[in-house]
Amino acid sequence: MTVDIPDGDQEAMRFEILGSVLKDGAAARLGRLTLPGRRPIDTPNFVGVTSRGVLPHLTPDNVSKHLQVSSAYMALEDFIEKPQQYSKRVPPIFSTPTTTKQGTPLHSFTAMPPSVTTILSARRLPAVPPPNGNTNDSISVFTSTGFQVLPTKEYLSAVQTLKPDIAIPPADLTHGPVAPNSKRALRMAERTDEWVVEWFSSLSRSSSSPQSTFAPVLPISHSIQWEYLARLAEDYLPSSQLHGLAFYDADVLPDIAAHTPSLVQLPLLSLLASQIQSQTQTPHHILRQISLGIDLFAIPFVNAASDAGLALTFRFPPPPHTTTTNGPLLPLATDLSLPESNNTTSLAPLAEDCTCYTCTSHHRAYVHHLLSAREMLGWTLLQVHNHAVMAAFFAGVRAALAEVEGGNDKFEVLRKEFALAYEPDFPEGMAQRPRARGYQYKSAGGGEGKRNKPAWGKLGGAGVDVDGNGEAGISRGGAEETTGGMANGEGAYARDLEGRGFAQVQN
Amino acid sequence: MWAARRMASTISASSPALTFELVARCSTTRARASVLTLPHGPVPLPIFMPVATQASLKGLTPEQLEGTGCRLCLNNTYHLGLKPGQEVLDAVGGAHKLQGWKHNILTDSGGFQMVSLLKLANITEQGVRFLSPHDGTPMLLTPEHSISLQNSIGSDIIMQLDDVLVTTSPDKARMREAMERSVRWLDRCIAAHKHPDRQNLFCIIQGGLDLDMRRECCREMLARDTPGIAIGGLSGGEAKDDFCKVVAACTELLPDLKPRYVMGIGYPEDLVVSVALGADMFDCVWPTRTARFGNAITKHGVLNMKRELYAADFGPIEDGCGCPCCRPAEEEGAMGITRAFVHHNAAKETVAAHLLTLHNVWYQLSLMRQAREAIIADRFPDFVREFFRNLYPERSSYPAWAVTALKGVGIDLLET
Numbered sequence: 001m002t003v004d005i006p007d008g009d010q011e012a013m014r015f016e017i018l019g020s021v022l023k024d025g026a027a028a029r030l031g032r033l034t035l036p037g038r039r040p041i042d043t044p045n046f047v048g049v050t051s052r053g054v055l056p057h058l059t060p061d062n063v064s065k066h067l068q069v070s071s072a073y074m075a076l077e078d079f080i081e082k083p084q085q086y087s088k089r090v091p092p093i094f095s096t097p098t099t100t101k102q103g104t105p106l107h108s109f110t111a112m113p114p115s116v117t118t119i120l121s122a123r124r125l126p127a128v129p130p131p132n133g134n135t136n137d138s139i140s141v142f143t144s145t146g147f148q149v150l151p152t153k154e155y156l157s158a159v160q161t162l163k164p165d166i167a168i169p170p171a172d173l174t175h176g177p178v179a180p181n182s183k184r185a186l187r188m189a190e191r192t193d194e195w196v197v198e199w200f201s202s203l204s205r206s207s208s209s210p211q212s213t214f215a216p217v218l219p220i221s222h223s224i225q226w227e228y229l230a231r232l233a234e235d236y237l238p239s240s241q242l243h244g245l246a247f248y249d250a251d252v253l254p255d256i257a258a259h260t261p262s263l264v265q266l267p268l269l270s271l272l273a274s275q276i277q278s279q280t281q282t283p284h285h286i287l288r289q290i291s292l293g294i295d296l297f298a299i300p301f302v303n304a305a306s307d308a309g310l311a312l313t314f315r316f317p318p319p320p321h322t323t324t325t326n327g328p329l330l331p332l333a334t335d336l337s338l339p340e341s342n343n344t345t346s347l348a349p350l351a352e353d354c355t356c357y358t359c360t361s362h363h364r365a366y367v368h369h370l371l372s373a374r375e376m377l378g379w380t381l382l383q384v385h386n387h388a389v390m391a392a393f394f395a396g397v398r399a400a401l402a403e404v405e406g407g408n409d410k411f412e413v414l415r416k417e418f419a420l421a422y423e424p425d426f427p428e429g430m431a432q433r434p435r436a437r438g439y440q441y442k443s444a445g446g447g448e449g450k451r452n453k454p455a456w457g458k459l460g461g462a463g464v465d466v467d468g469n470g471e472a473g474i475s476r477g478g479a480e481e482t483t484g485g486m487a488n489g490e491g492a493y494a495r496d497l498e499g500r501g502f503a504q505v506q507n
Numbered sequence: 508m509w510a511a512r513r514m515a516s517t518i519s520a521s522s523p524a525l526t527f528e529l530v531a532r533c534s535t536t537r538a539r540a541s542v543l544t545l546p547h548g549p550v551p552l553p554i555f556m557p558v559a560t561q562a563s564l565k566g567l568t569p570e571q572l573e574g575t576g577c578r579l580c581l582n583n584t585y586h587l588g589l590k591p592g593q594e595v596l597d598a599v600g601g602a603h604k605l606q607g608w609k610h611n612i613l614t615d616s617g618g619f620q621m622v623s624l625l626k627l628a629n630i631t632e633q634g635v636r637f638l639s640p641h642d643g644t645p646m647l648l649t650p651e652h653s654i655s656l657q658n659s660i661g662s663d664i665i666m667q668l669d670d671v672l673v674t675t676s677p678d679k680a681r682m683r684e685a686m687e688r689s690v691r692w693l694d695r696c697i698a699a700h701k702h703p704d705r706q707n708l709f710c711i712i713q714g715g716l717d718l719d720m721r722r723e724c725c726r727e728m729l730a731r732d733t734p735g736i737a738i739g740g741l742s743g744g745e746a747k748d749d750f751c752k753v754v755a756a757c758t759e760l761l762p763d764l765k766p767r768y769v770m771g772i773g774y775p776e777d778l779v780v781s782v783a784l785g786a787d788m789f790d791c792v793w794p795t796r797t798a799r800f801g802n803a804i805t806k807h808g809v810l811n812m813k814r815e816l817y818a819a820d821f822g823p824i825e826d827g828c829g830c831p832c833c834r835p836a837e838e839e840g841a842m843g844i845t846r847a848f849v850h851h852n853a854a855k856e857t858v859a860a861h862l863l864t865l866h867n868v869w870y871q872l873s874l875m876r877q878a879r880e881a882i883i884a885d886r887f888p889d890f891v892r893e894f895f896r897n898l899y900p901e902r903s904s905y906p907a908w909a910v911t912a913l914k915g916v917g918i919d920l921l922e923t
């Protein structure tokens with residue numbers, strides 16, 4: 001249960017590092033992040049990634065009851081679309097009233113359980129690359145009604161209105177698949193530097209700003225952004241305006257630890273700069289970043305796995321003996337959409353020993369059936385399970401880190417075992433996706449192919465993660481119509497009739 | 508088989524897998540309040556049964572469905588026969604186990620879906636014949652197949668395979684054939700039914716809009732003494748006046764101590780009028796389907812949350828609604844969902860559909876709970892009048908069919 005914080009309580013964020021392998025420099029560490037009014041977050045930990053303010057497929061009651069998610073990443077671009085007929089309207093979220101239990105407009109609008117910490121950024125995770133890029137005083141965002149210019153000043157004022165617990169100032173990012181050239185990288189650093197200066201000077205002029213700022217670290221080399229980072233360390237750390245760092249590339253962290261060690265005493269959040277990165281992220285990457293010292297991870301693959309019909313199956317530490325035998329590598333996830341007998345009729349949980357709602361109240365056969373029937377509940381149950389696997393994974397990591405005392409580095413030993421035990425990549429999901437989420441997955445370059453196969457076509461190779469032309473995925477998913485009594489497309493089932501004892505073939 | 512016994516304040520009757528206890532009767536209309544005890548627990552009647560077609564209620568977890576107070580929901584035999592299929596149902600141990608549902612399930616026969624979904628279906632004495640649209644193979648669903656599948660599903664109430672025609676069919680001879688065939692098929696279903704000790708086979712009264720044929724069918728079906736009775740073939744586009752006449756003609760003949768199920772009914776005013784006419788059980792996909800189009804059912808009518816009107820409306824979906832979405836966030840187990848939030852995500856995130864589904868199912872169940880309470884307190888006519896007052900701002904806009912039907916059972920909606 002959450003403690004309601006009385007109005008006017010300006011208690012600040014607290015971050016304690018409870019233990020780390022090395023005292024200085026970059027290293028895995030155990031910590032606790034406490035934000036006023038929210039459940040404290042033991043770190044390392046993960047951040048749930050929302051879409052339009054919701055953890056996909058999960059109603060807020062299910063989040064409260066069945067998810068051990070400590071924080072939620074939200075994107076302002078999910079709330080500020082301008083429908084053509086109502087292009088002058090102020091986005092409704094800005095006028096959200098607060099209540100005693102839901103003390104901020106962002107929490108109140110999204111009905112996010114009060115125990116959950118909100119992290120607001122301008123862009124979704126992963127973000128669609130803007131075709132025209134940013135300008136000196138604005139970034140380009142992608143809403144459900146298309147690309148929109150978001151002046152950095154407007155973003156700041158949105159943050160001040162919505163009052164997320166943690167806000168990430170605007171960063172000049174390309175979000176593209178290729179690294180920017182050095183000229184572009186330099187401009188990214190300069191612009192971001194200017195925007196962050198503007199951010200802090202505006203904040204210092206305003207009276208009410210209880211939220212915490214996690215400054216962006218750009219996905220470019222340290223040598224190009226060192227001036228910006230030095231400013232953070234010299235100006236905003238001493239003034240207590242800076243509360244954490246948000247990394248778009250965690251590999252910059254060792255250099256920061258070497259040059260401005262004071263910055264790595266802050267809580268460190270890992271984000272992903274591009275769609276490609278988020279599609280290739282695995283728990284192996286996460287473990288590596290933990291050993292660099294990252295405390296919090298926004299992990300888009302959790303939602304993506306559920307959408308693909310995958311149940312995550314990895315745990316930390318890996319099951320005993322898996323690394324000493326020469327057996328096959330363990331899969332990181334199991335594809336519940338496959339019509340194998342350990343899916344179709346299995347009353348077993350999705351993953352061994354999992355204690356989540358899905359695994360204790362339901363079984364593989366049901367989730368397989370739901371995926372096969374394209375019932376939305378399949379994705380809900382996978383979301384519950386997959387978030388539970390992440391929570392258990394991070395609990396395992398923290399337990400290993402807690403054993404570090406005495407110099408022996410338990411975590412690093414187990415991390416190596418994990419690397420030997422599990423496959424390097426996720427299996428590709430066969431299941432039809434719940435919705436192509438057309439606009440959100442809009443392709444920048446094109447040519448990626450359609451995300452869902454045509455209805456009732458033969459399920460062939462793995463779906464590609466990007467939807468080429470934003471086909472009407474939403475109406476097929478959210479308002480999916482396989483439904484009740486009068487479903488469409490039922491005709492195509494008919495072939496299955498014979499094999500299933502439903503009806504006999506005559507003659 | 509049907510031993511009625513009088514108890515201190517109630518009367519009840521039992522069959523091997525069901526007890527029906529009549530708790531109260533409206534002193535004006537034919538409305539009844541009862542308790543139907545099925546193998547998976549008691550169910551207060553009258554009741555609306557949400558339709559979990561493919562063993563899932565459109566994104567709600569069984570736990571959320573249970574939270575609405577639902578104790579009896581529908582699965583569709585046709586769909587479960589295809590996915591996951593009889594073999595899997597047998598291996599898993601039936602539909603309750605498949606979907607983790609501790610309460611009761613009712614299944615239809617599958618015949619209606621055949622006829623309505625597969626345009627090439629035709630009906631012979633053997634069963635429903637159709638050509639597989641996939642490869643043109645002739646296929647057949649017989650009463651025996653239907654019961655065998657429903658036995659595998661393990662539903663608490665199973666339905667006979669019937670010969671369904673649209674009520675508006677002008678072919679009287681065909682209508683009679685369908686009615687008589689449905690009676691013959693009931694006999695085949697009874698003979699094929701393997702678990703009468705734990706599954707209740709309900710007959711289905713047919714006969715189109717011809718009241719005499721309906722009465723004749725009632726007599727034939729009643730002679731077979733099934734534990735419950737359904738009125739079928741309605742909700743197929745007939746005039747509401749005709750619908751009410753059929754329901755009234757049937758309930759007049761039906762025994763007091765058996766549950767009466769009007770199939771395919773779900774609009775709130777249809778439910779309220781049908782209860783007044785003496786029906787107990789209803790099902791319809793409309794409340795859950797309309798949720799997915801962004802529609803919220805409220806006592807003042809259906810509101811489309813996608814309209815711009817609701818974009819910055821920070822009130823609950825329905826004022827005073829007791830569902831987990833609408834109650835203020837301060838209350839235990841409540842979410843404090845606003846219309847603005849539903850608007851924001853309608854047709855964009857599945858969560859908006861889930862929330863409206865939850866609200867709509869709650870609305871339907873709560874409407875029947877209120878009707879039941881009103882019957883028990885013998886103030887059902889007041890309940891009906893208040894229901895119509897809320898739904899229509901002007902008395903002049905009350906639907907004529909409802910006024911007529913209710914007048915027939917002693918409620919004058921227009922009386923001042």
Ligand SMILES: [Zn+2]
Nearest residue numbers: 354356359385
């Ligand atoms: Zn689980």
Ligand SMILES: [Zn+2]
Nearest residue numbers: 828830833866
């Ligand atoms: Zn409600």
